[in-house]
Amino acid sequence: MLRDTRRSAAYFAELLPEFDEGIEETQQALDAGNFVLPDEQLDAAHQLYELAILRAVAHYSSGASQAELVPLVAEILPLRQQLSSVADRLPASQQVYRQPFEVFGGQGKACGSANINRYIYALWWLGLLVATQADEAHIQQALASIGNAGRDALLDRIAARLGCPPEAPAEALLYPALYRPLLAAFDAGPATQQTLLGVFLDHWYEQCQDADWHDNHLCDCEFVYTDYYVGYWSFEALLVARLLGVDDQVLQDHAFYPGGLSQQPHGLSR
Template identity: 35%
Template sequence: MLREKSLDRDNLDKYIAFKDTTIARDKLEIDSPDALPATGKVIGAAMLFSSIMEYLVARYSRGDDLTIIQDYLPDLLEQREKLLYYSDALPEEKQENRLMYERLSDGAYIEYSRWLTMAVCLGVGDAHIKRALELIDNAGVDALLDRVAIALGDSERAVATDLLYPKPYAPLYEALDAPTDQQGKLIKKFLDGYANTVRKWGISIIREKEWKNHPGDWCFEAALVVKLFNIDDSTFRDHPLYPAALIHGDPI
């Protein structure tokens, strides 16, 4: 059953098939001892992590069984481990190059949120989540991420006092401690404002109408907060950006 209703299944099939091919090719190239210089391996590992994430989002959009998507999550962890490995292998004079892949940029923030959402909602296990948090790092940088990490068991984590990206994340963050009857309204407000902010960031996770080759439009962060903080999603469950199947499964 197609979950992303604004996309054509045939286009998603082609997108996923293309990703299958390019991911396999890129893995071979990055792992080949002489194919890329040290900086190229870091760049390639970061791009491959993003590519696998887009692939999993596309499979979710197409309606693939959630257990199949779960099976690919260790691959995502492996690629993030390789990014660390190749970053550590950079010569000393190029170590600063790694910072752009380790800081919590807006694009990384979304990718890490998607990773944690899938890991939590699909039940990959505590060891995977613990390692993911270690690799994501950035403790004390963003209040929302810190609260999520604490809810996932990182009890000694430093907690930021502010949001790194108050637009669009302020309503989602406020929902964590809001009265029960206000939580749904705040998350709906977050969902309603998400697309415009992401477009302003120049990130193509929200497609333009004419785009055909795209994994699908979703705001996974909302599902992560709903799952971790036991929030009633009945008032926004049908929002087009909300990945409800991760919480409730597909309708029968």
Template identity: 30%
Template sequence: MSSFIEQRRDPLLSEPFFLEQIEDYKESSYFDPSWWAKINDPLHERWSDPHRRPTRSMASESMFMDNLEHAILLYSGGASHEDIKVCLSIVKKELLRHKKEFPDEQFYYWEQDAYQYLLWMFSLSILYGQDEMLPELVRYISKNPEGDDDPLWSMLLARLGYPGLPRGPESYTPEVYRPLFDAIKGDGVNPTRVERQASIKQYLKGWYKGCKECYWYDRHKAKHAIYFGYWAFEAALVTLLYELDDSSYRDMRYYPKDLVDYARANGVAEKWQALRVAQHPIAMPGSVVEQDGNWRCNLTDEQWQLRKGQRLPSQTHVNKDDMLFWIQE
């Protein structure tokens, strides 16, 4: 048995495809000066097709999204946690740079690719202790312009110290993510820990099949080296946040068991105990703030220093589809 087969975490990843992608990464756009020239040139805004998204925005976005895929590839191939953290630090740097350059960029979580990307980014950043990017990740989450939001996101953000995203009914959560929602809903008594654990097990059973609409689905069958691994990192995040016993599901496919072990060994569970989490409320435009503080807008660079009893700015949208909210820093 080769050393790669022994070290890899994803049994579907072959050594030739892994090594080919490692070499491709070294020649990727991240290291291409001409790609960075597009990003840094405000005059280079669009492709020849005026209906395409701005060139700079697409090129800039790819710098952190491609690096996130590379970090997952490293995990799948059995790289050390320290090497993966180095790659995630690049993701963090590029994510922060992109949001600063394009503050109105966001992930529309009602699109499944965006939903899963957000779950991956939140999970990996916390589990690897790179949670400095959390404030920016929250600013990337879209606000439903037609009403309340997915309760999974509302509850998960509240658990991470960002309460206030308007919570819609359970039916707003896509079916594939419903067991994950069941694992985080309720209070410290109900559901019980055993029930939460059962929900995670159910989630892992249906996760991959439920991701058919994602661009990476079935990539392990491709003839080219484009497969970076299948992982429900969010199952690990919930296991850690809710202090679950993963013995009933730790050997299931898609569950990154050694990442949970790594996070626990490095004090992440203690850091994220519910009573220790700093609070950064989310509020809607025009809201009266309940305490003194600095507030930052999700889709603009605006920041307001307000006293208790004052109101946030009343502007609700940057356009008909993109709604504003504010986060207390």
């Protein structure tokens, strides 16, 4: 059943194969050496990683079940690891070029998108992994690929809950205007946690104006990279709710909460 009705079932039926084709063709071109310059290779590898995340979100919007999402979410990790491998092959003089792709906060644009996009997609990825009950080893590899330990208080608290506490946790948020309520939920009581998640969701979309997908429900359906609509879902809210064992029934009807994946997995409740 279609979960996001801002677009029709026919729209998603056309979009989903475009993801598969785009990922396959870009990977083939990367493998064949069609991207000659190192920075072009890095751009392609980065696009593959983000496309895999967006494909999973689009499938959720079109009605995919948890079981149907499992293989799609599993395919994100090798593409993220490929991004690191491509970055490792950059010439020494160009190693600085990888920073906008890998370092959260205070970095310039990469592939034409603001740095906050990399942060949001990392949280979405972790949310999808938890929602599809990925095993501990897979999640730990994902956290290792994401990196940035000790740079952001929310990411560090999430990593600690997932079994990978940083040696020196950050105390501040890289994006406080957006993520302050989620961080506060980690130190709040159960009732207050529900309230904080609700506050976060109420302001989530308007605070994501720099995100590539903001206002994409108005796009012209050309399916160019990031120029399409995959759905507006705060998988980071779901992630925090699941990690904290919050009863999210009061959030089920929120327009931005992916309640179709809200069942509690084993081992993550308090």
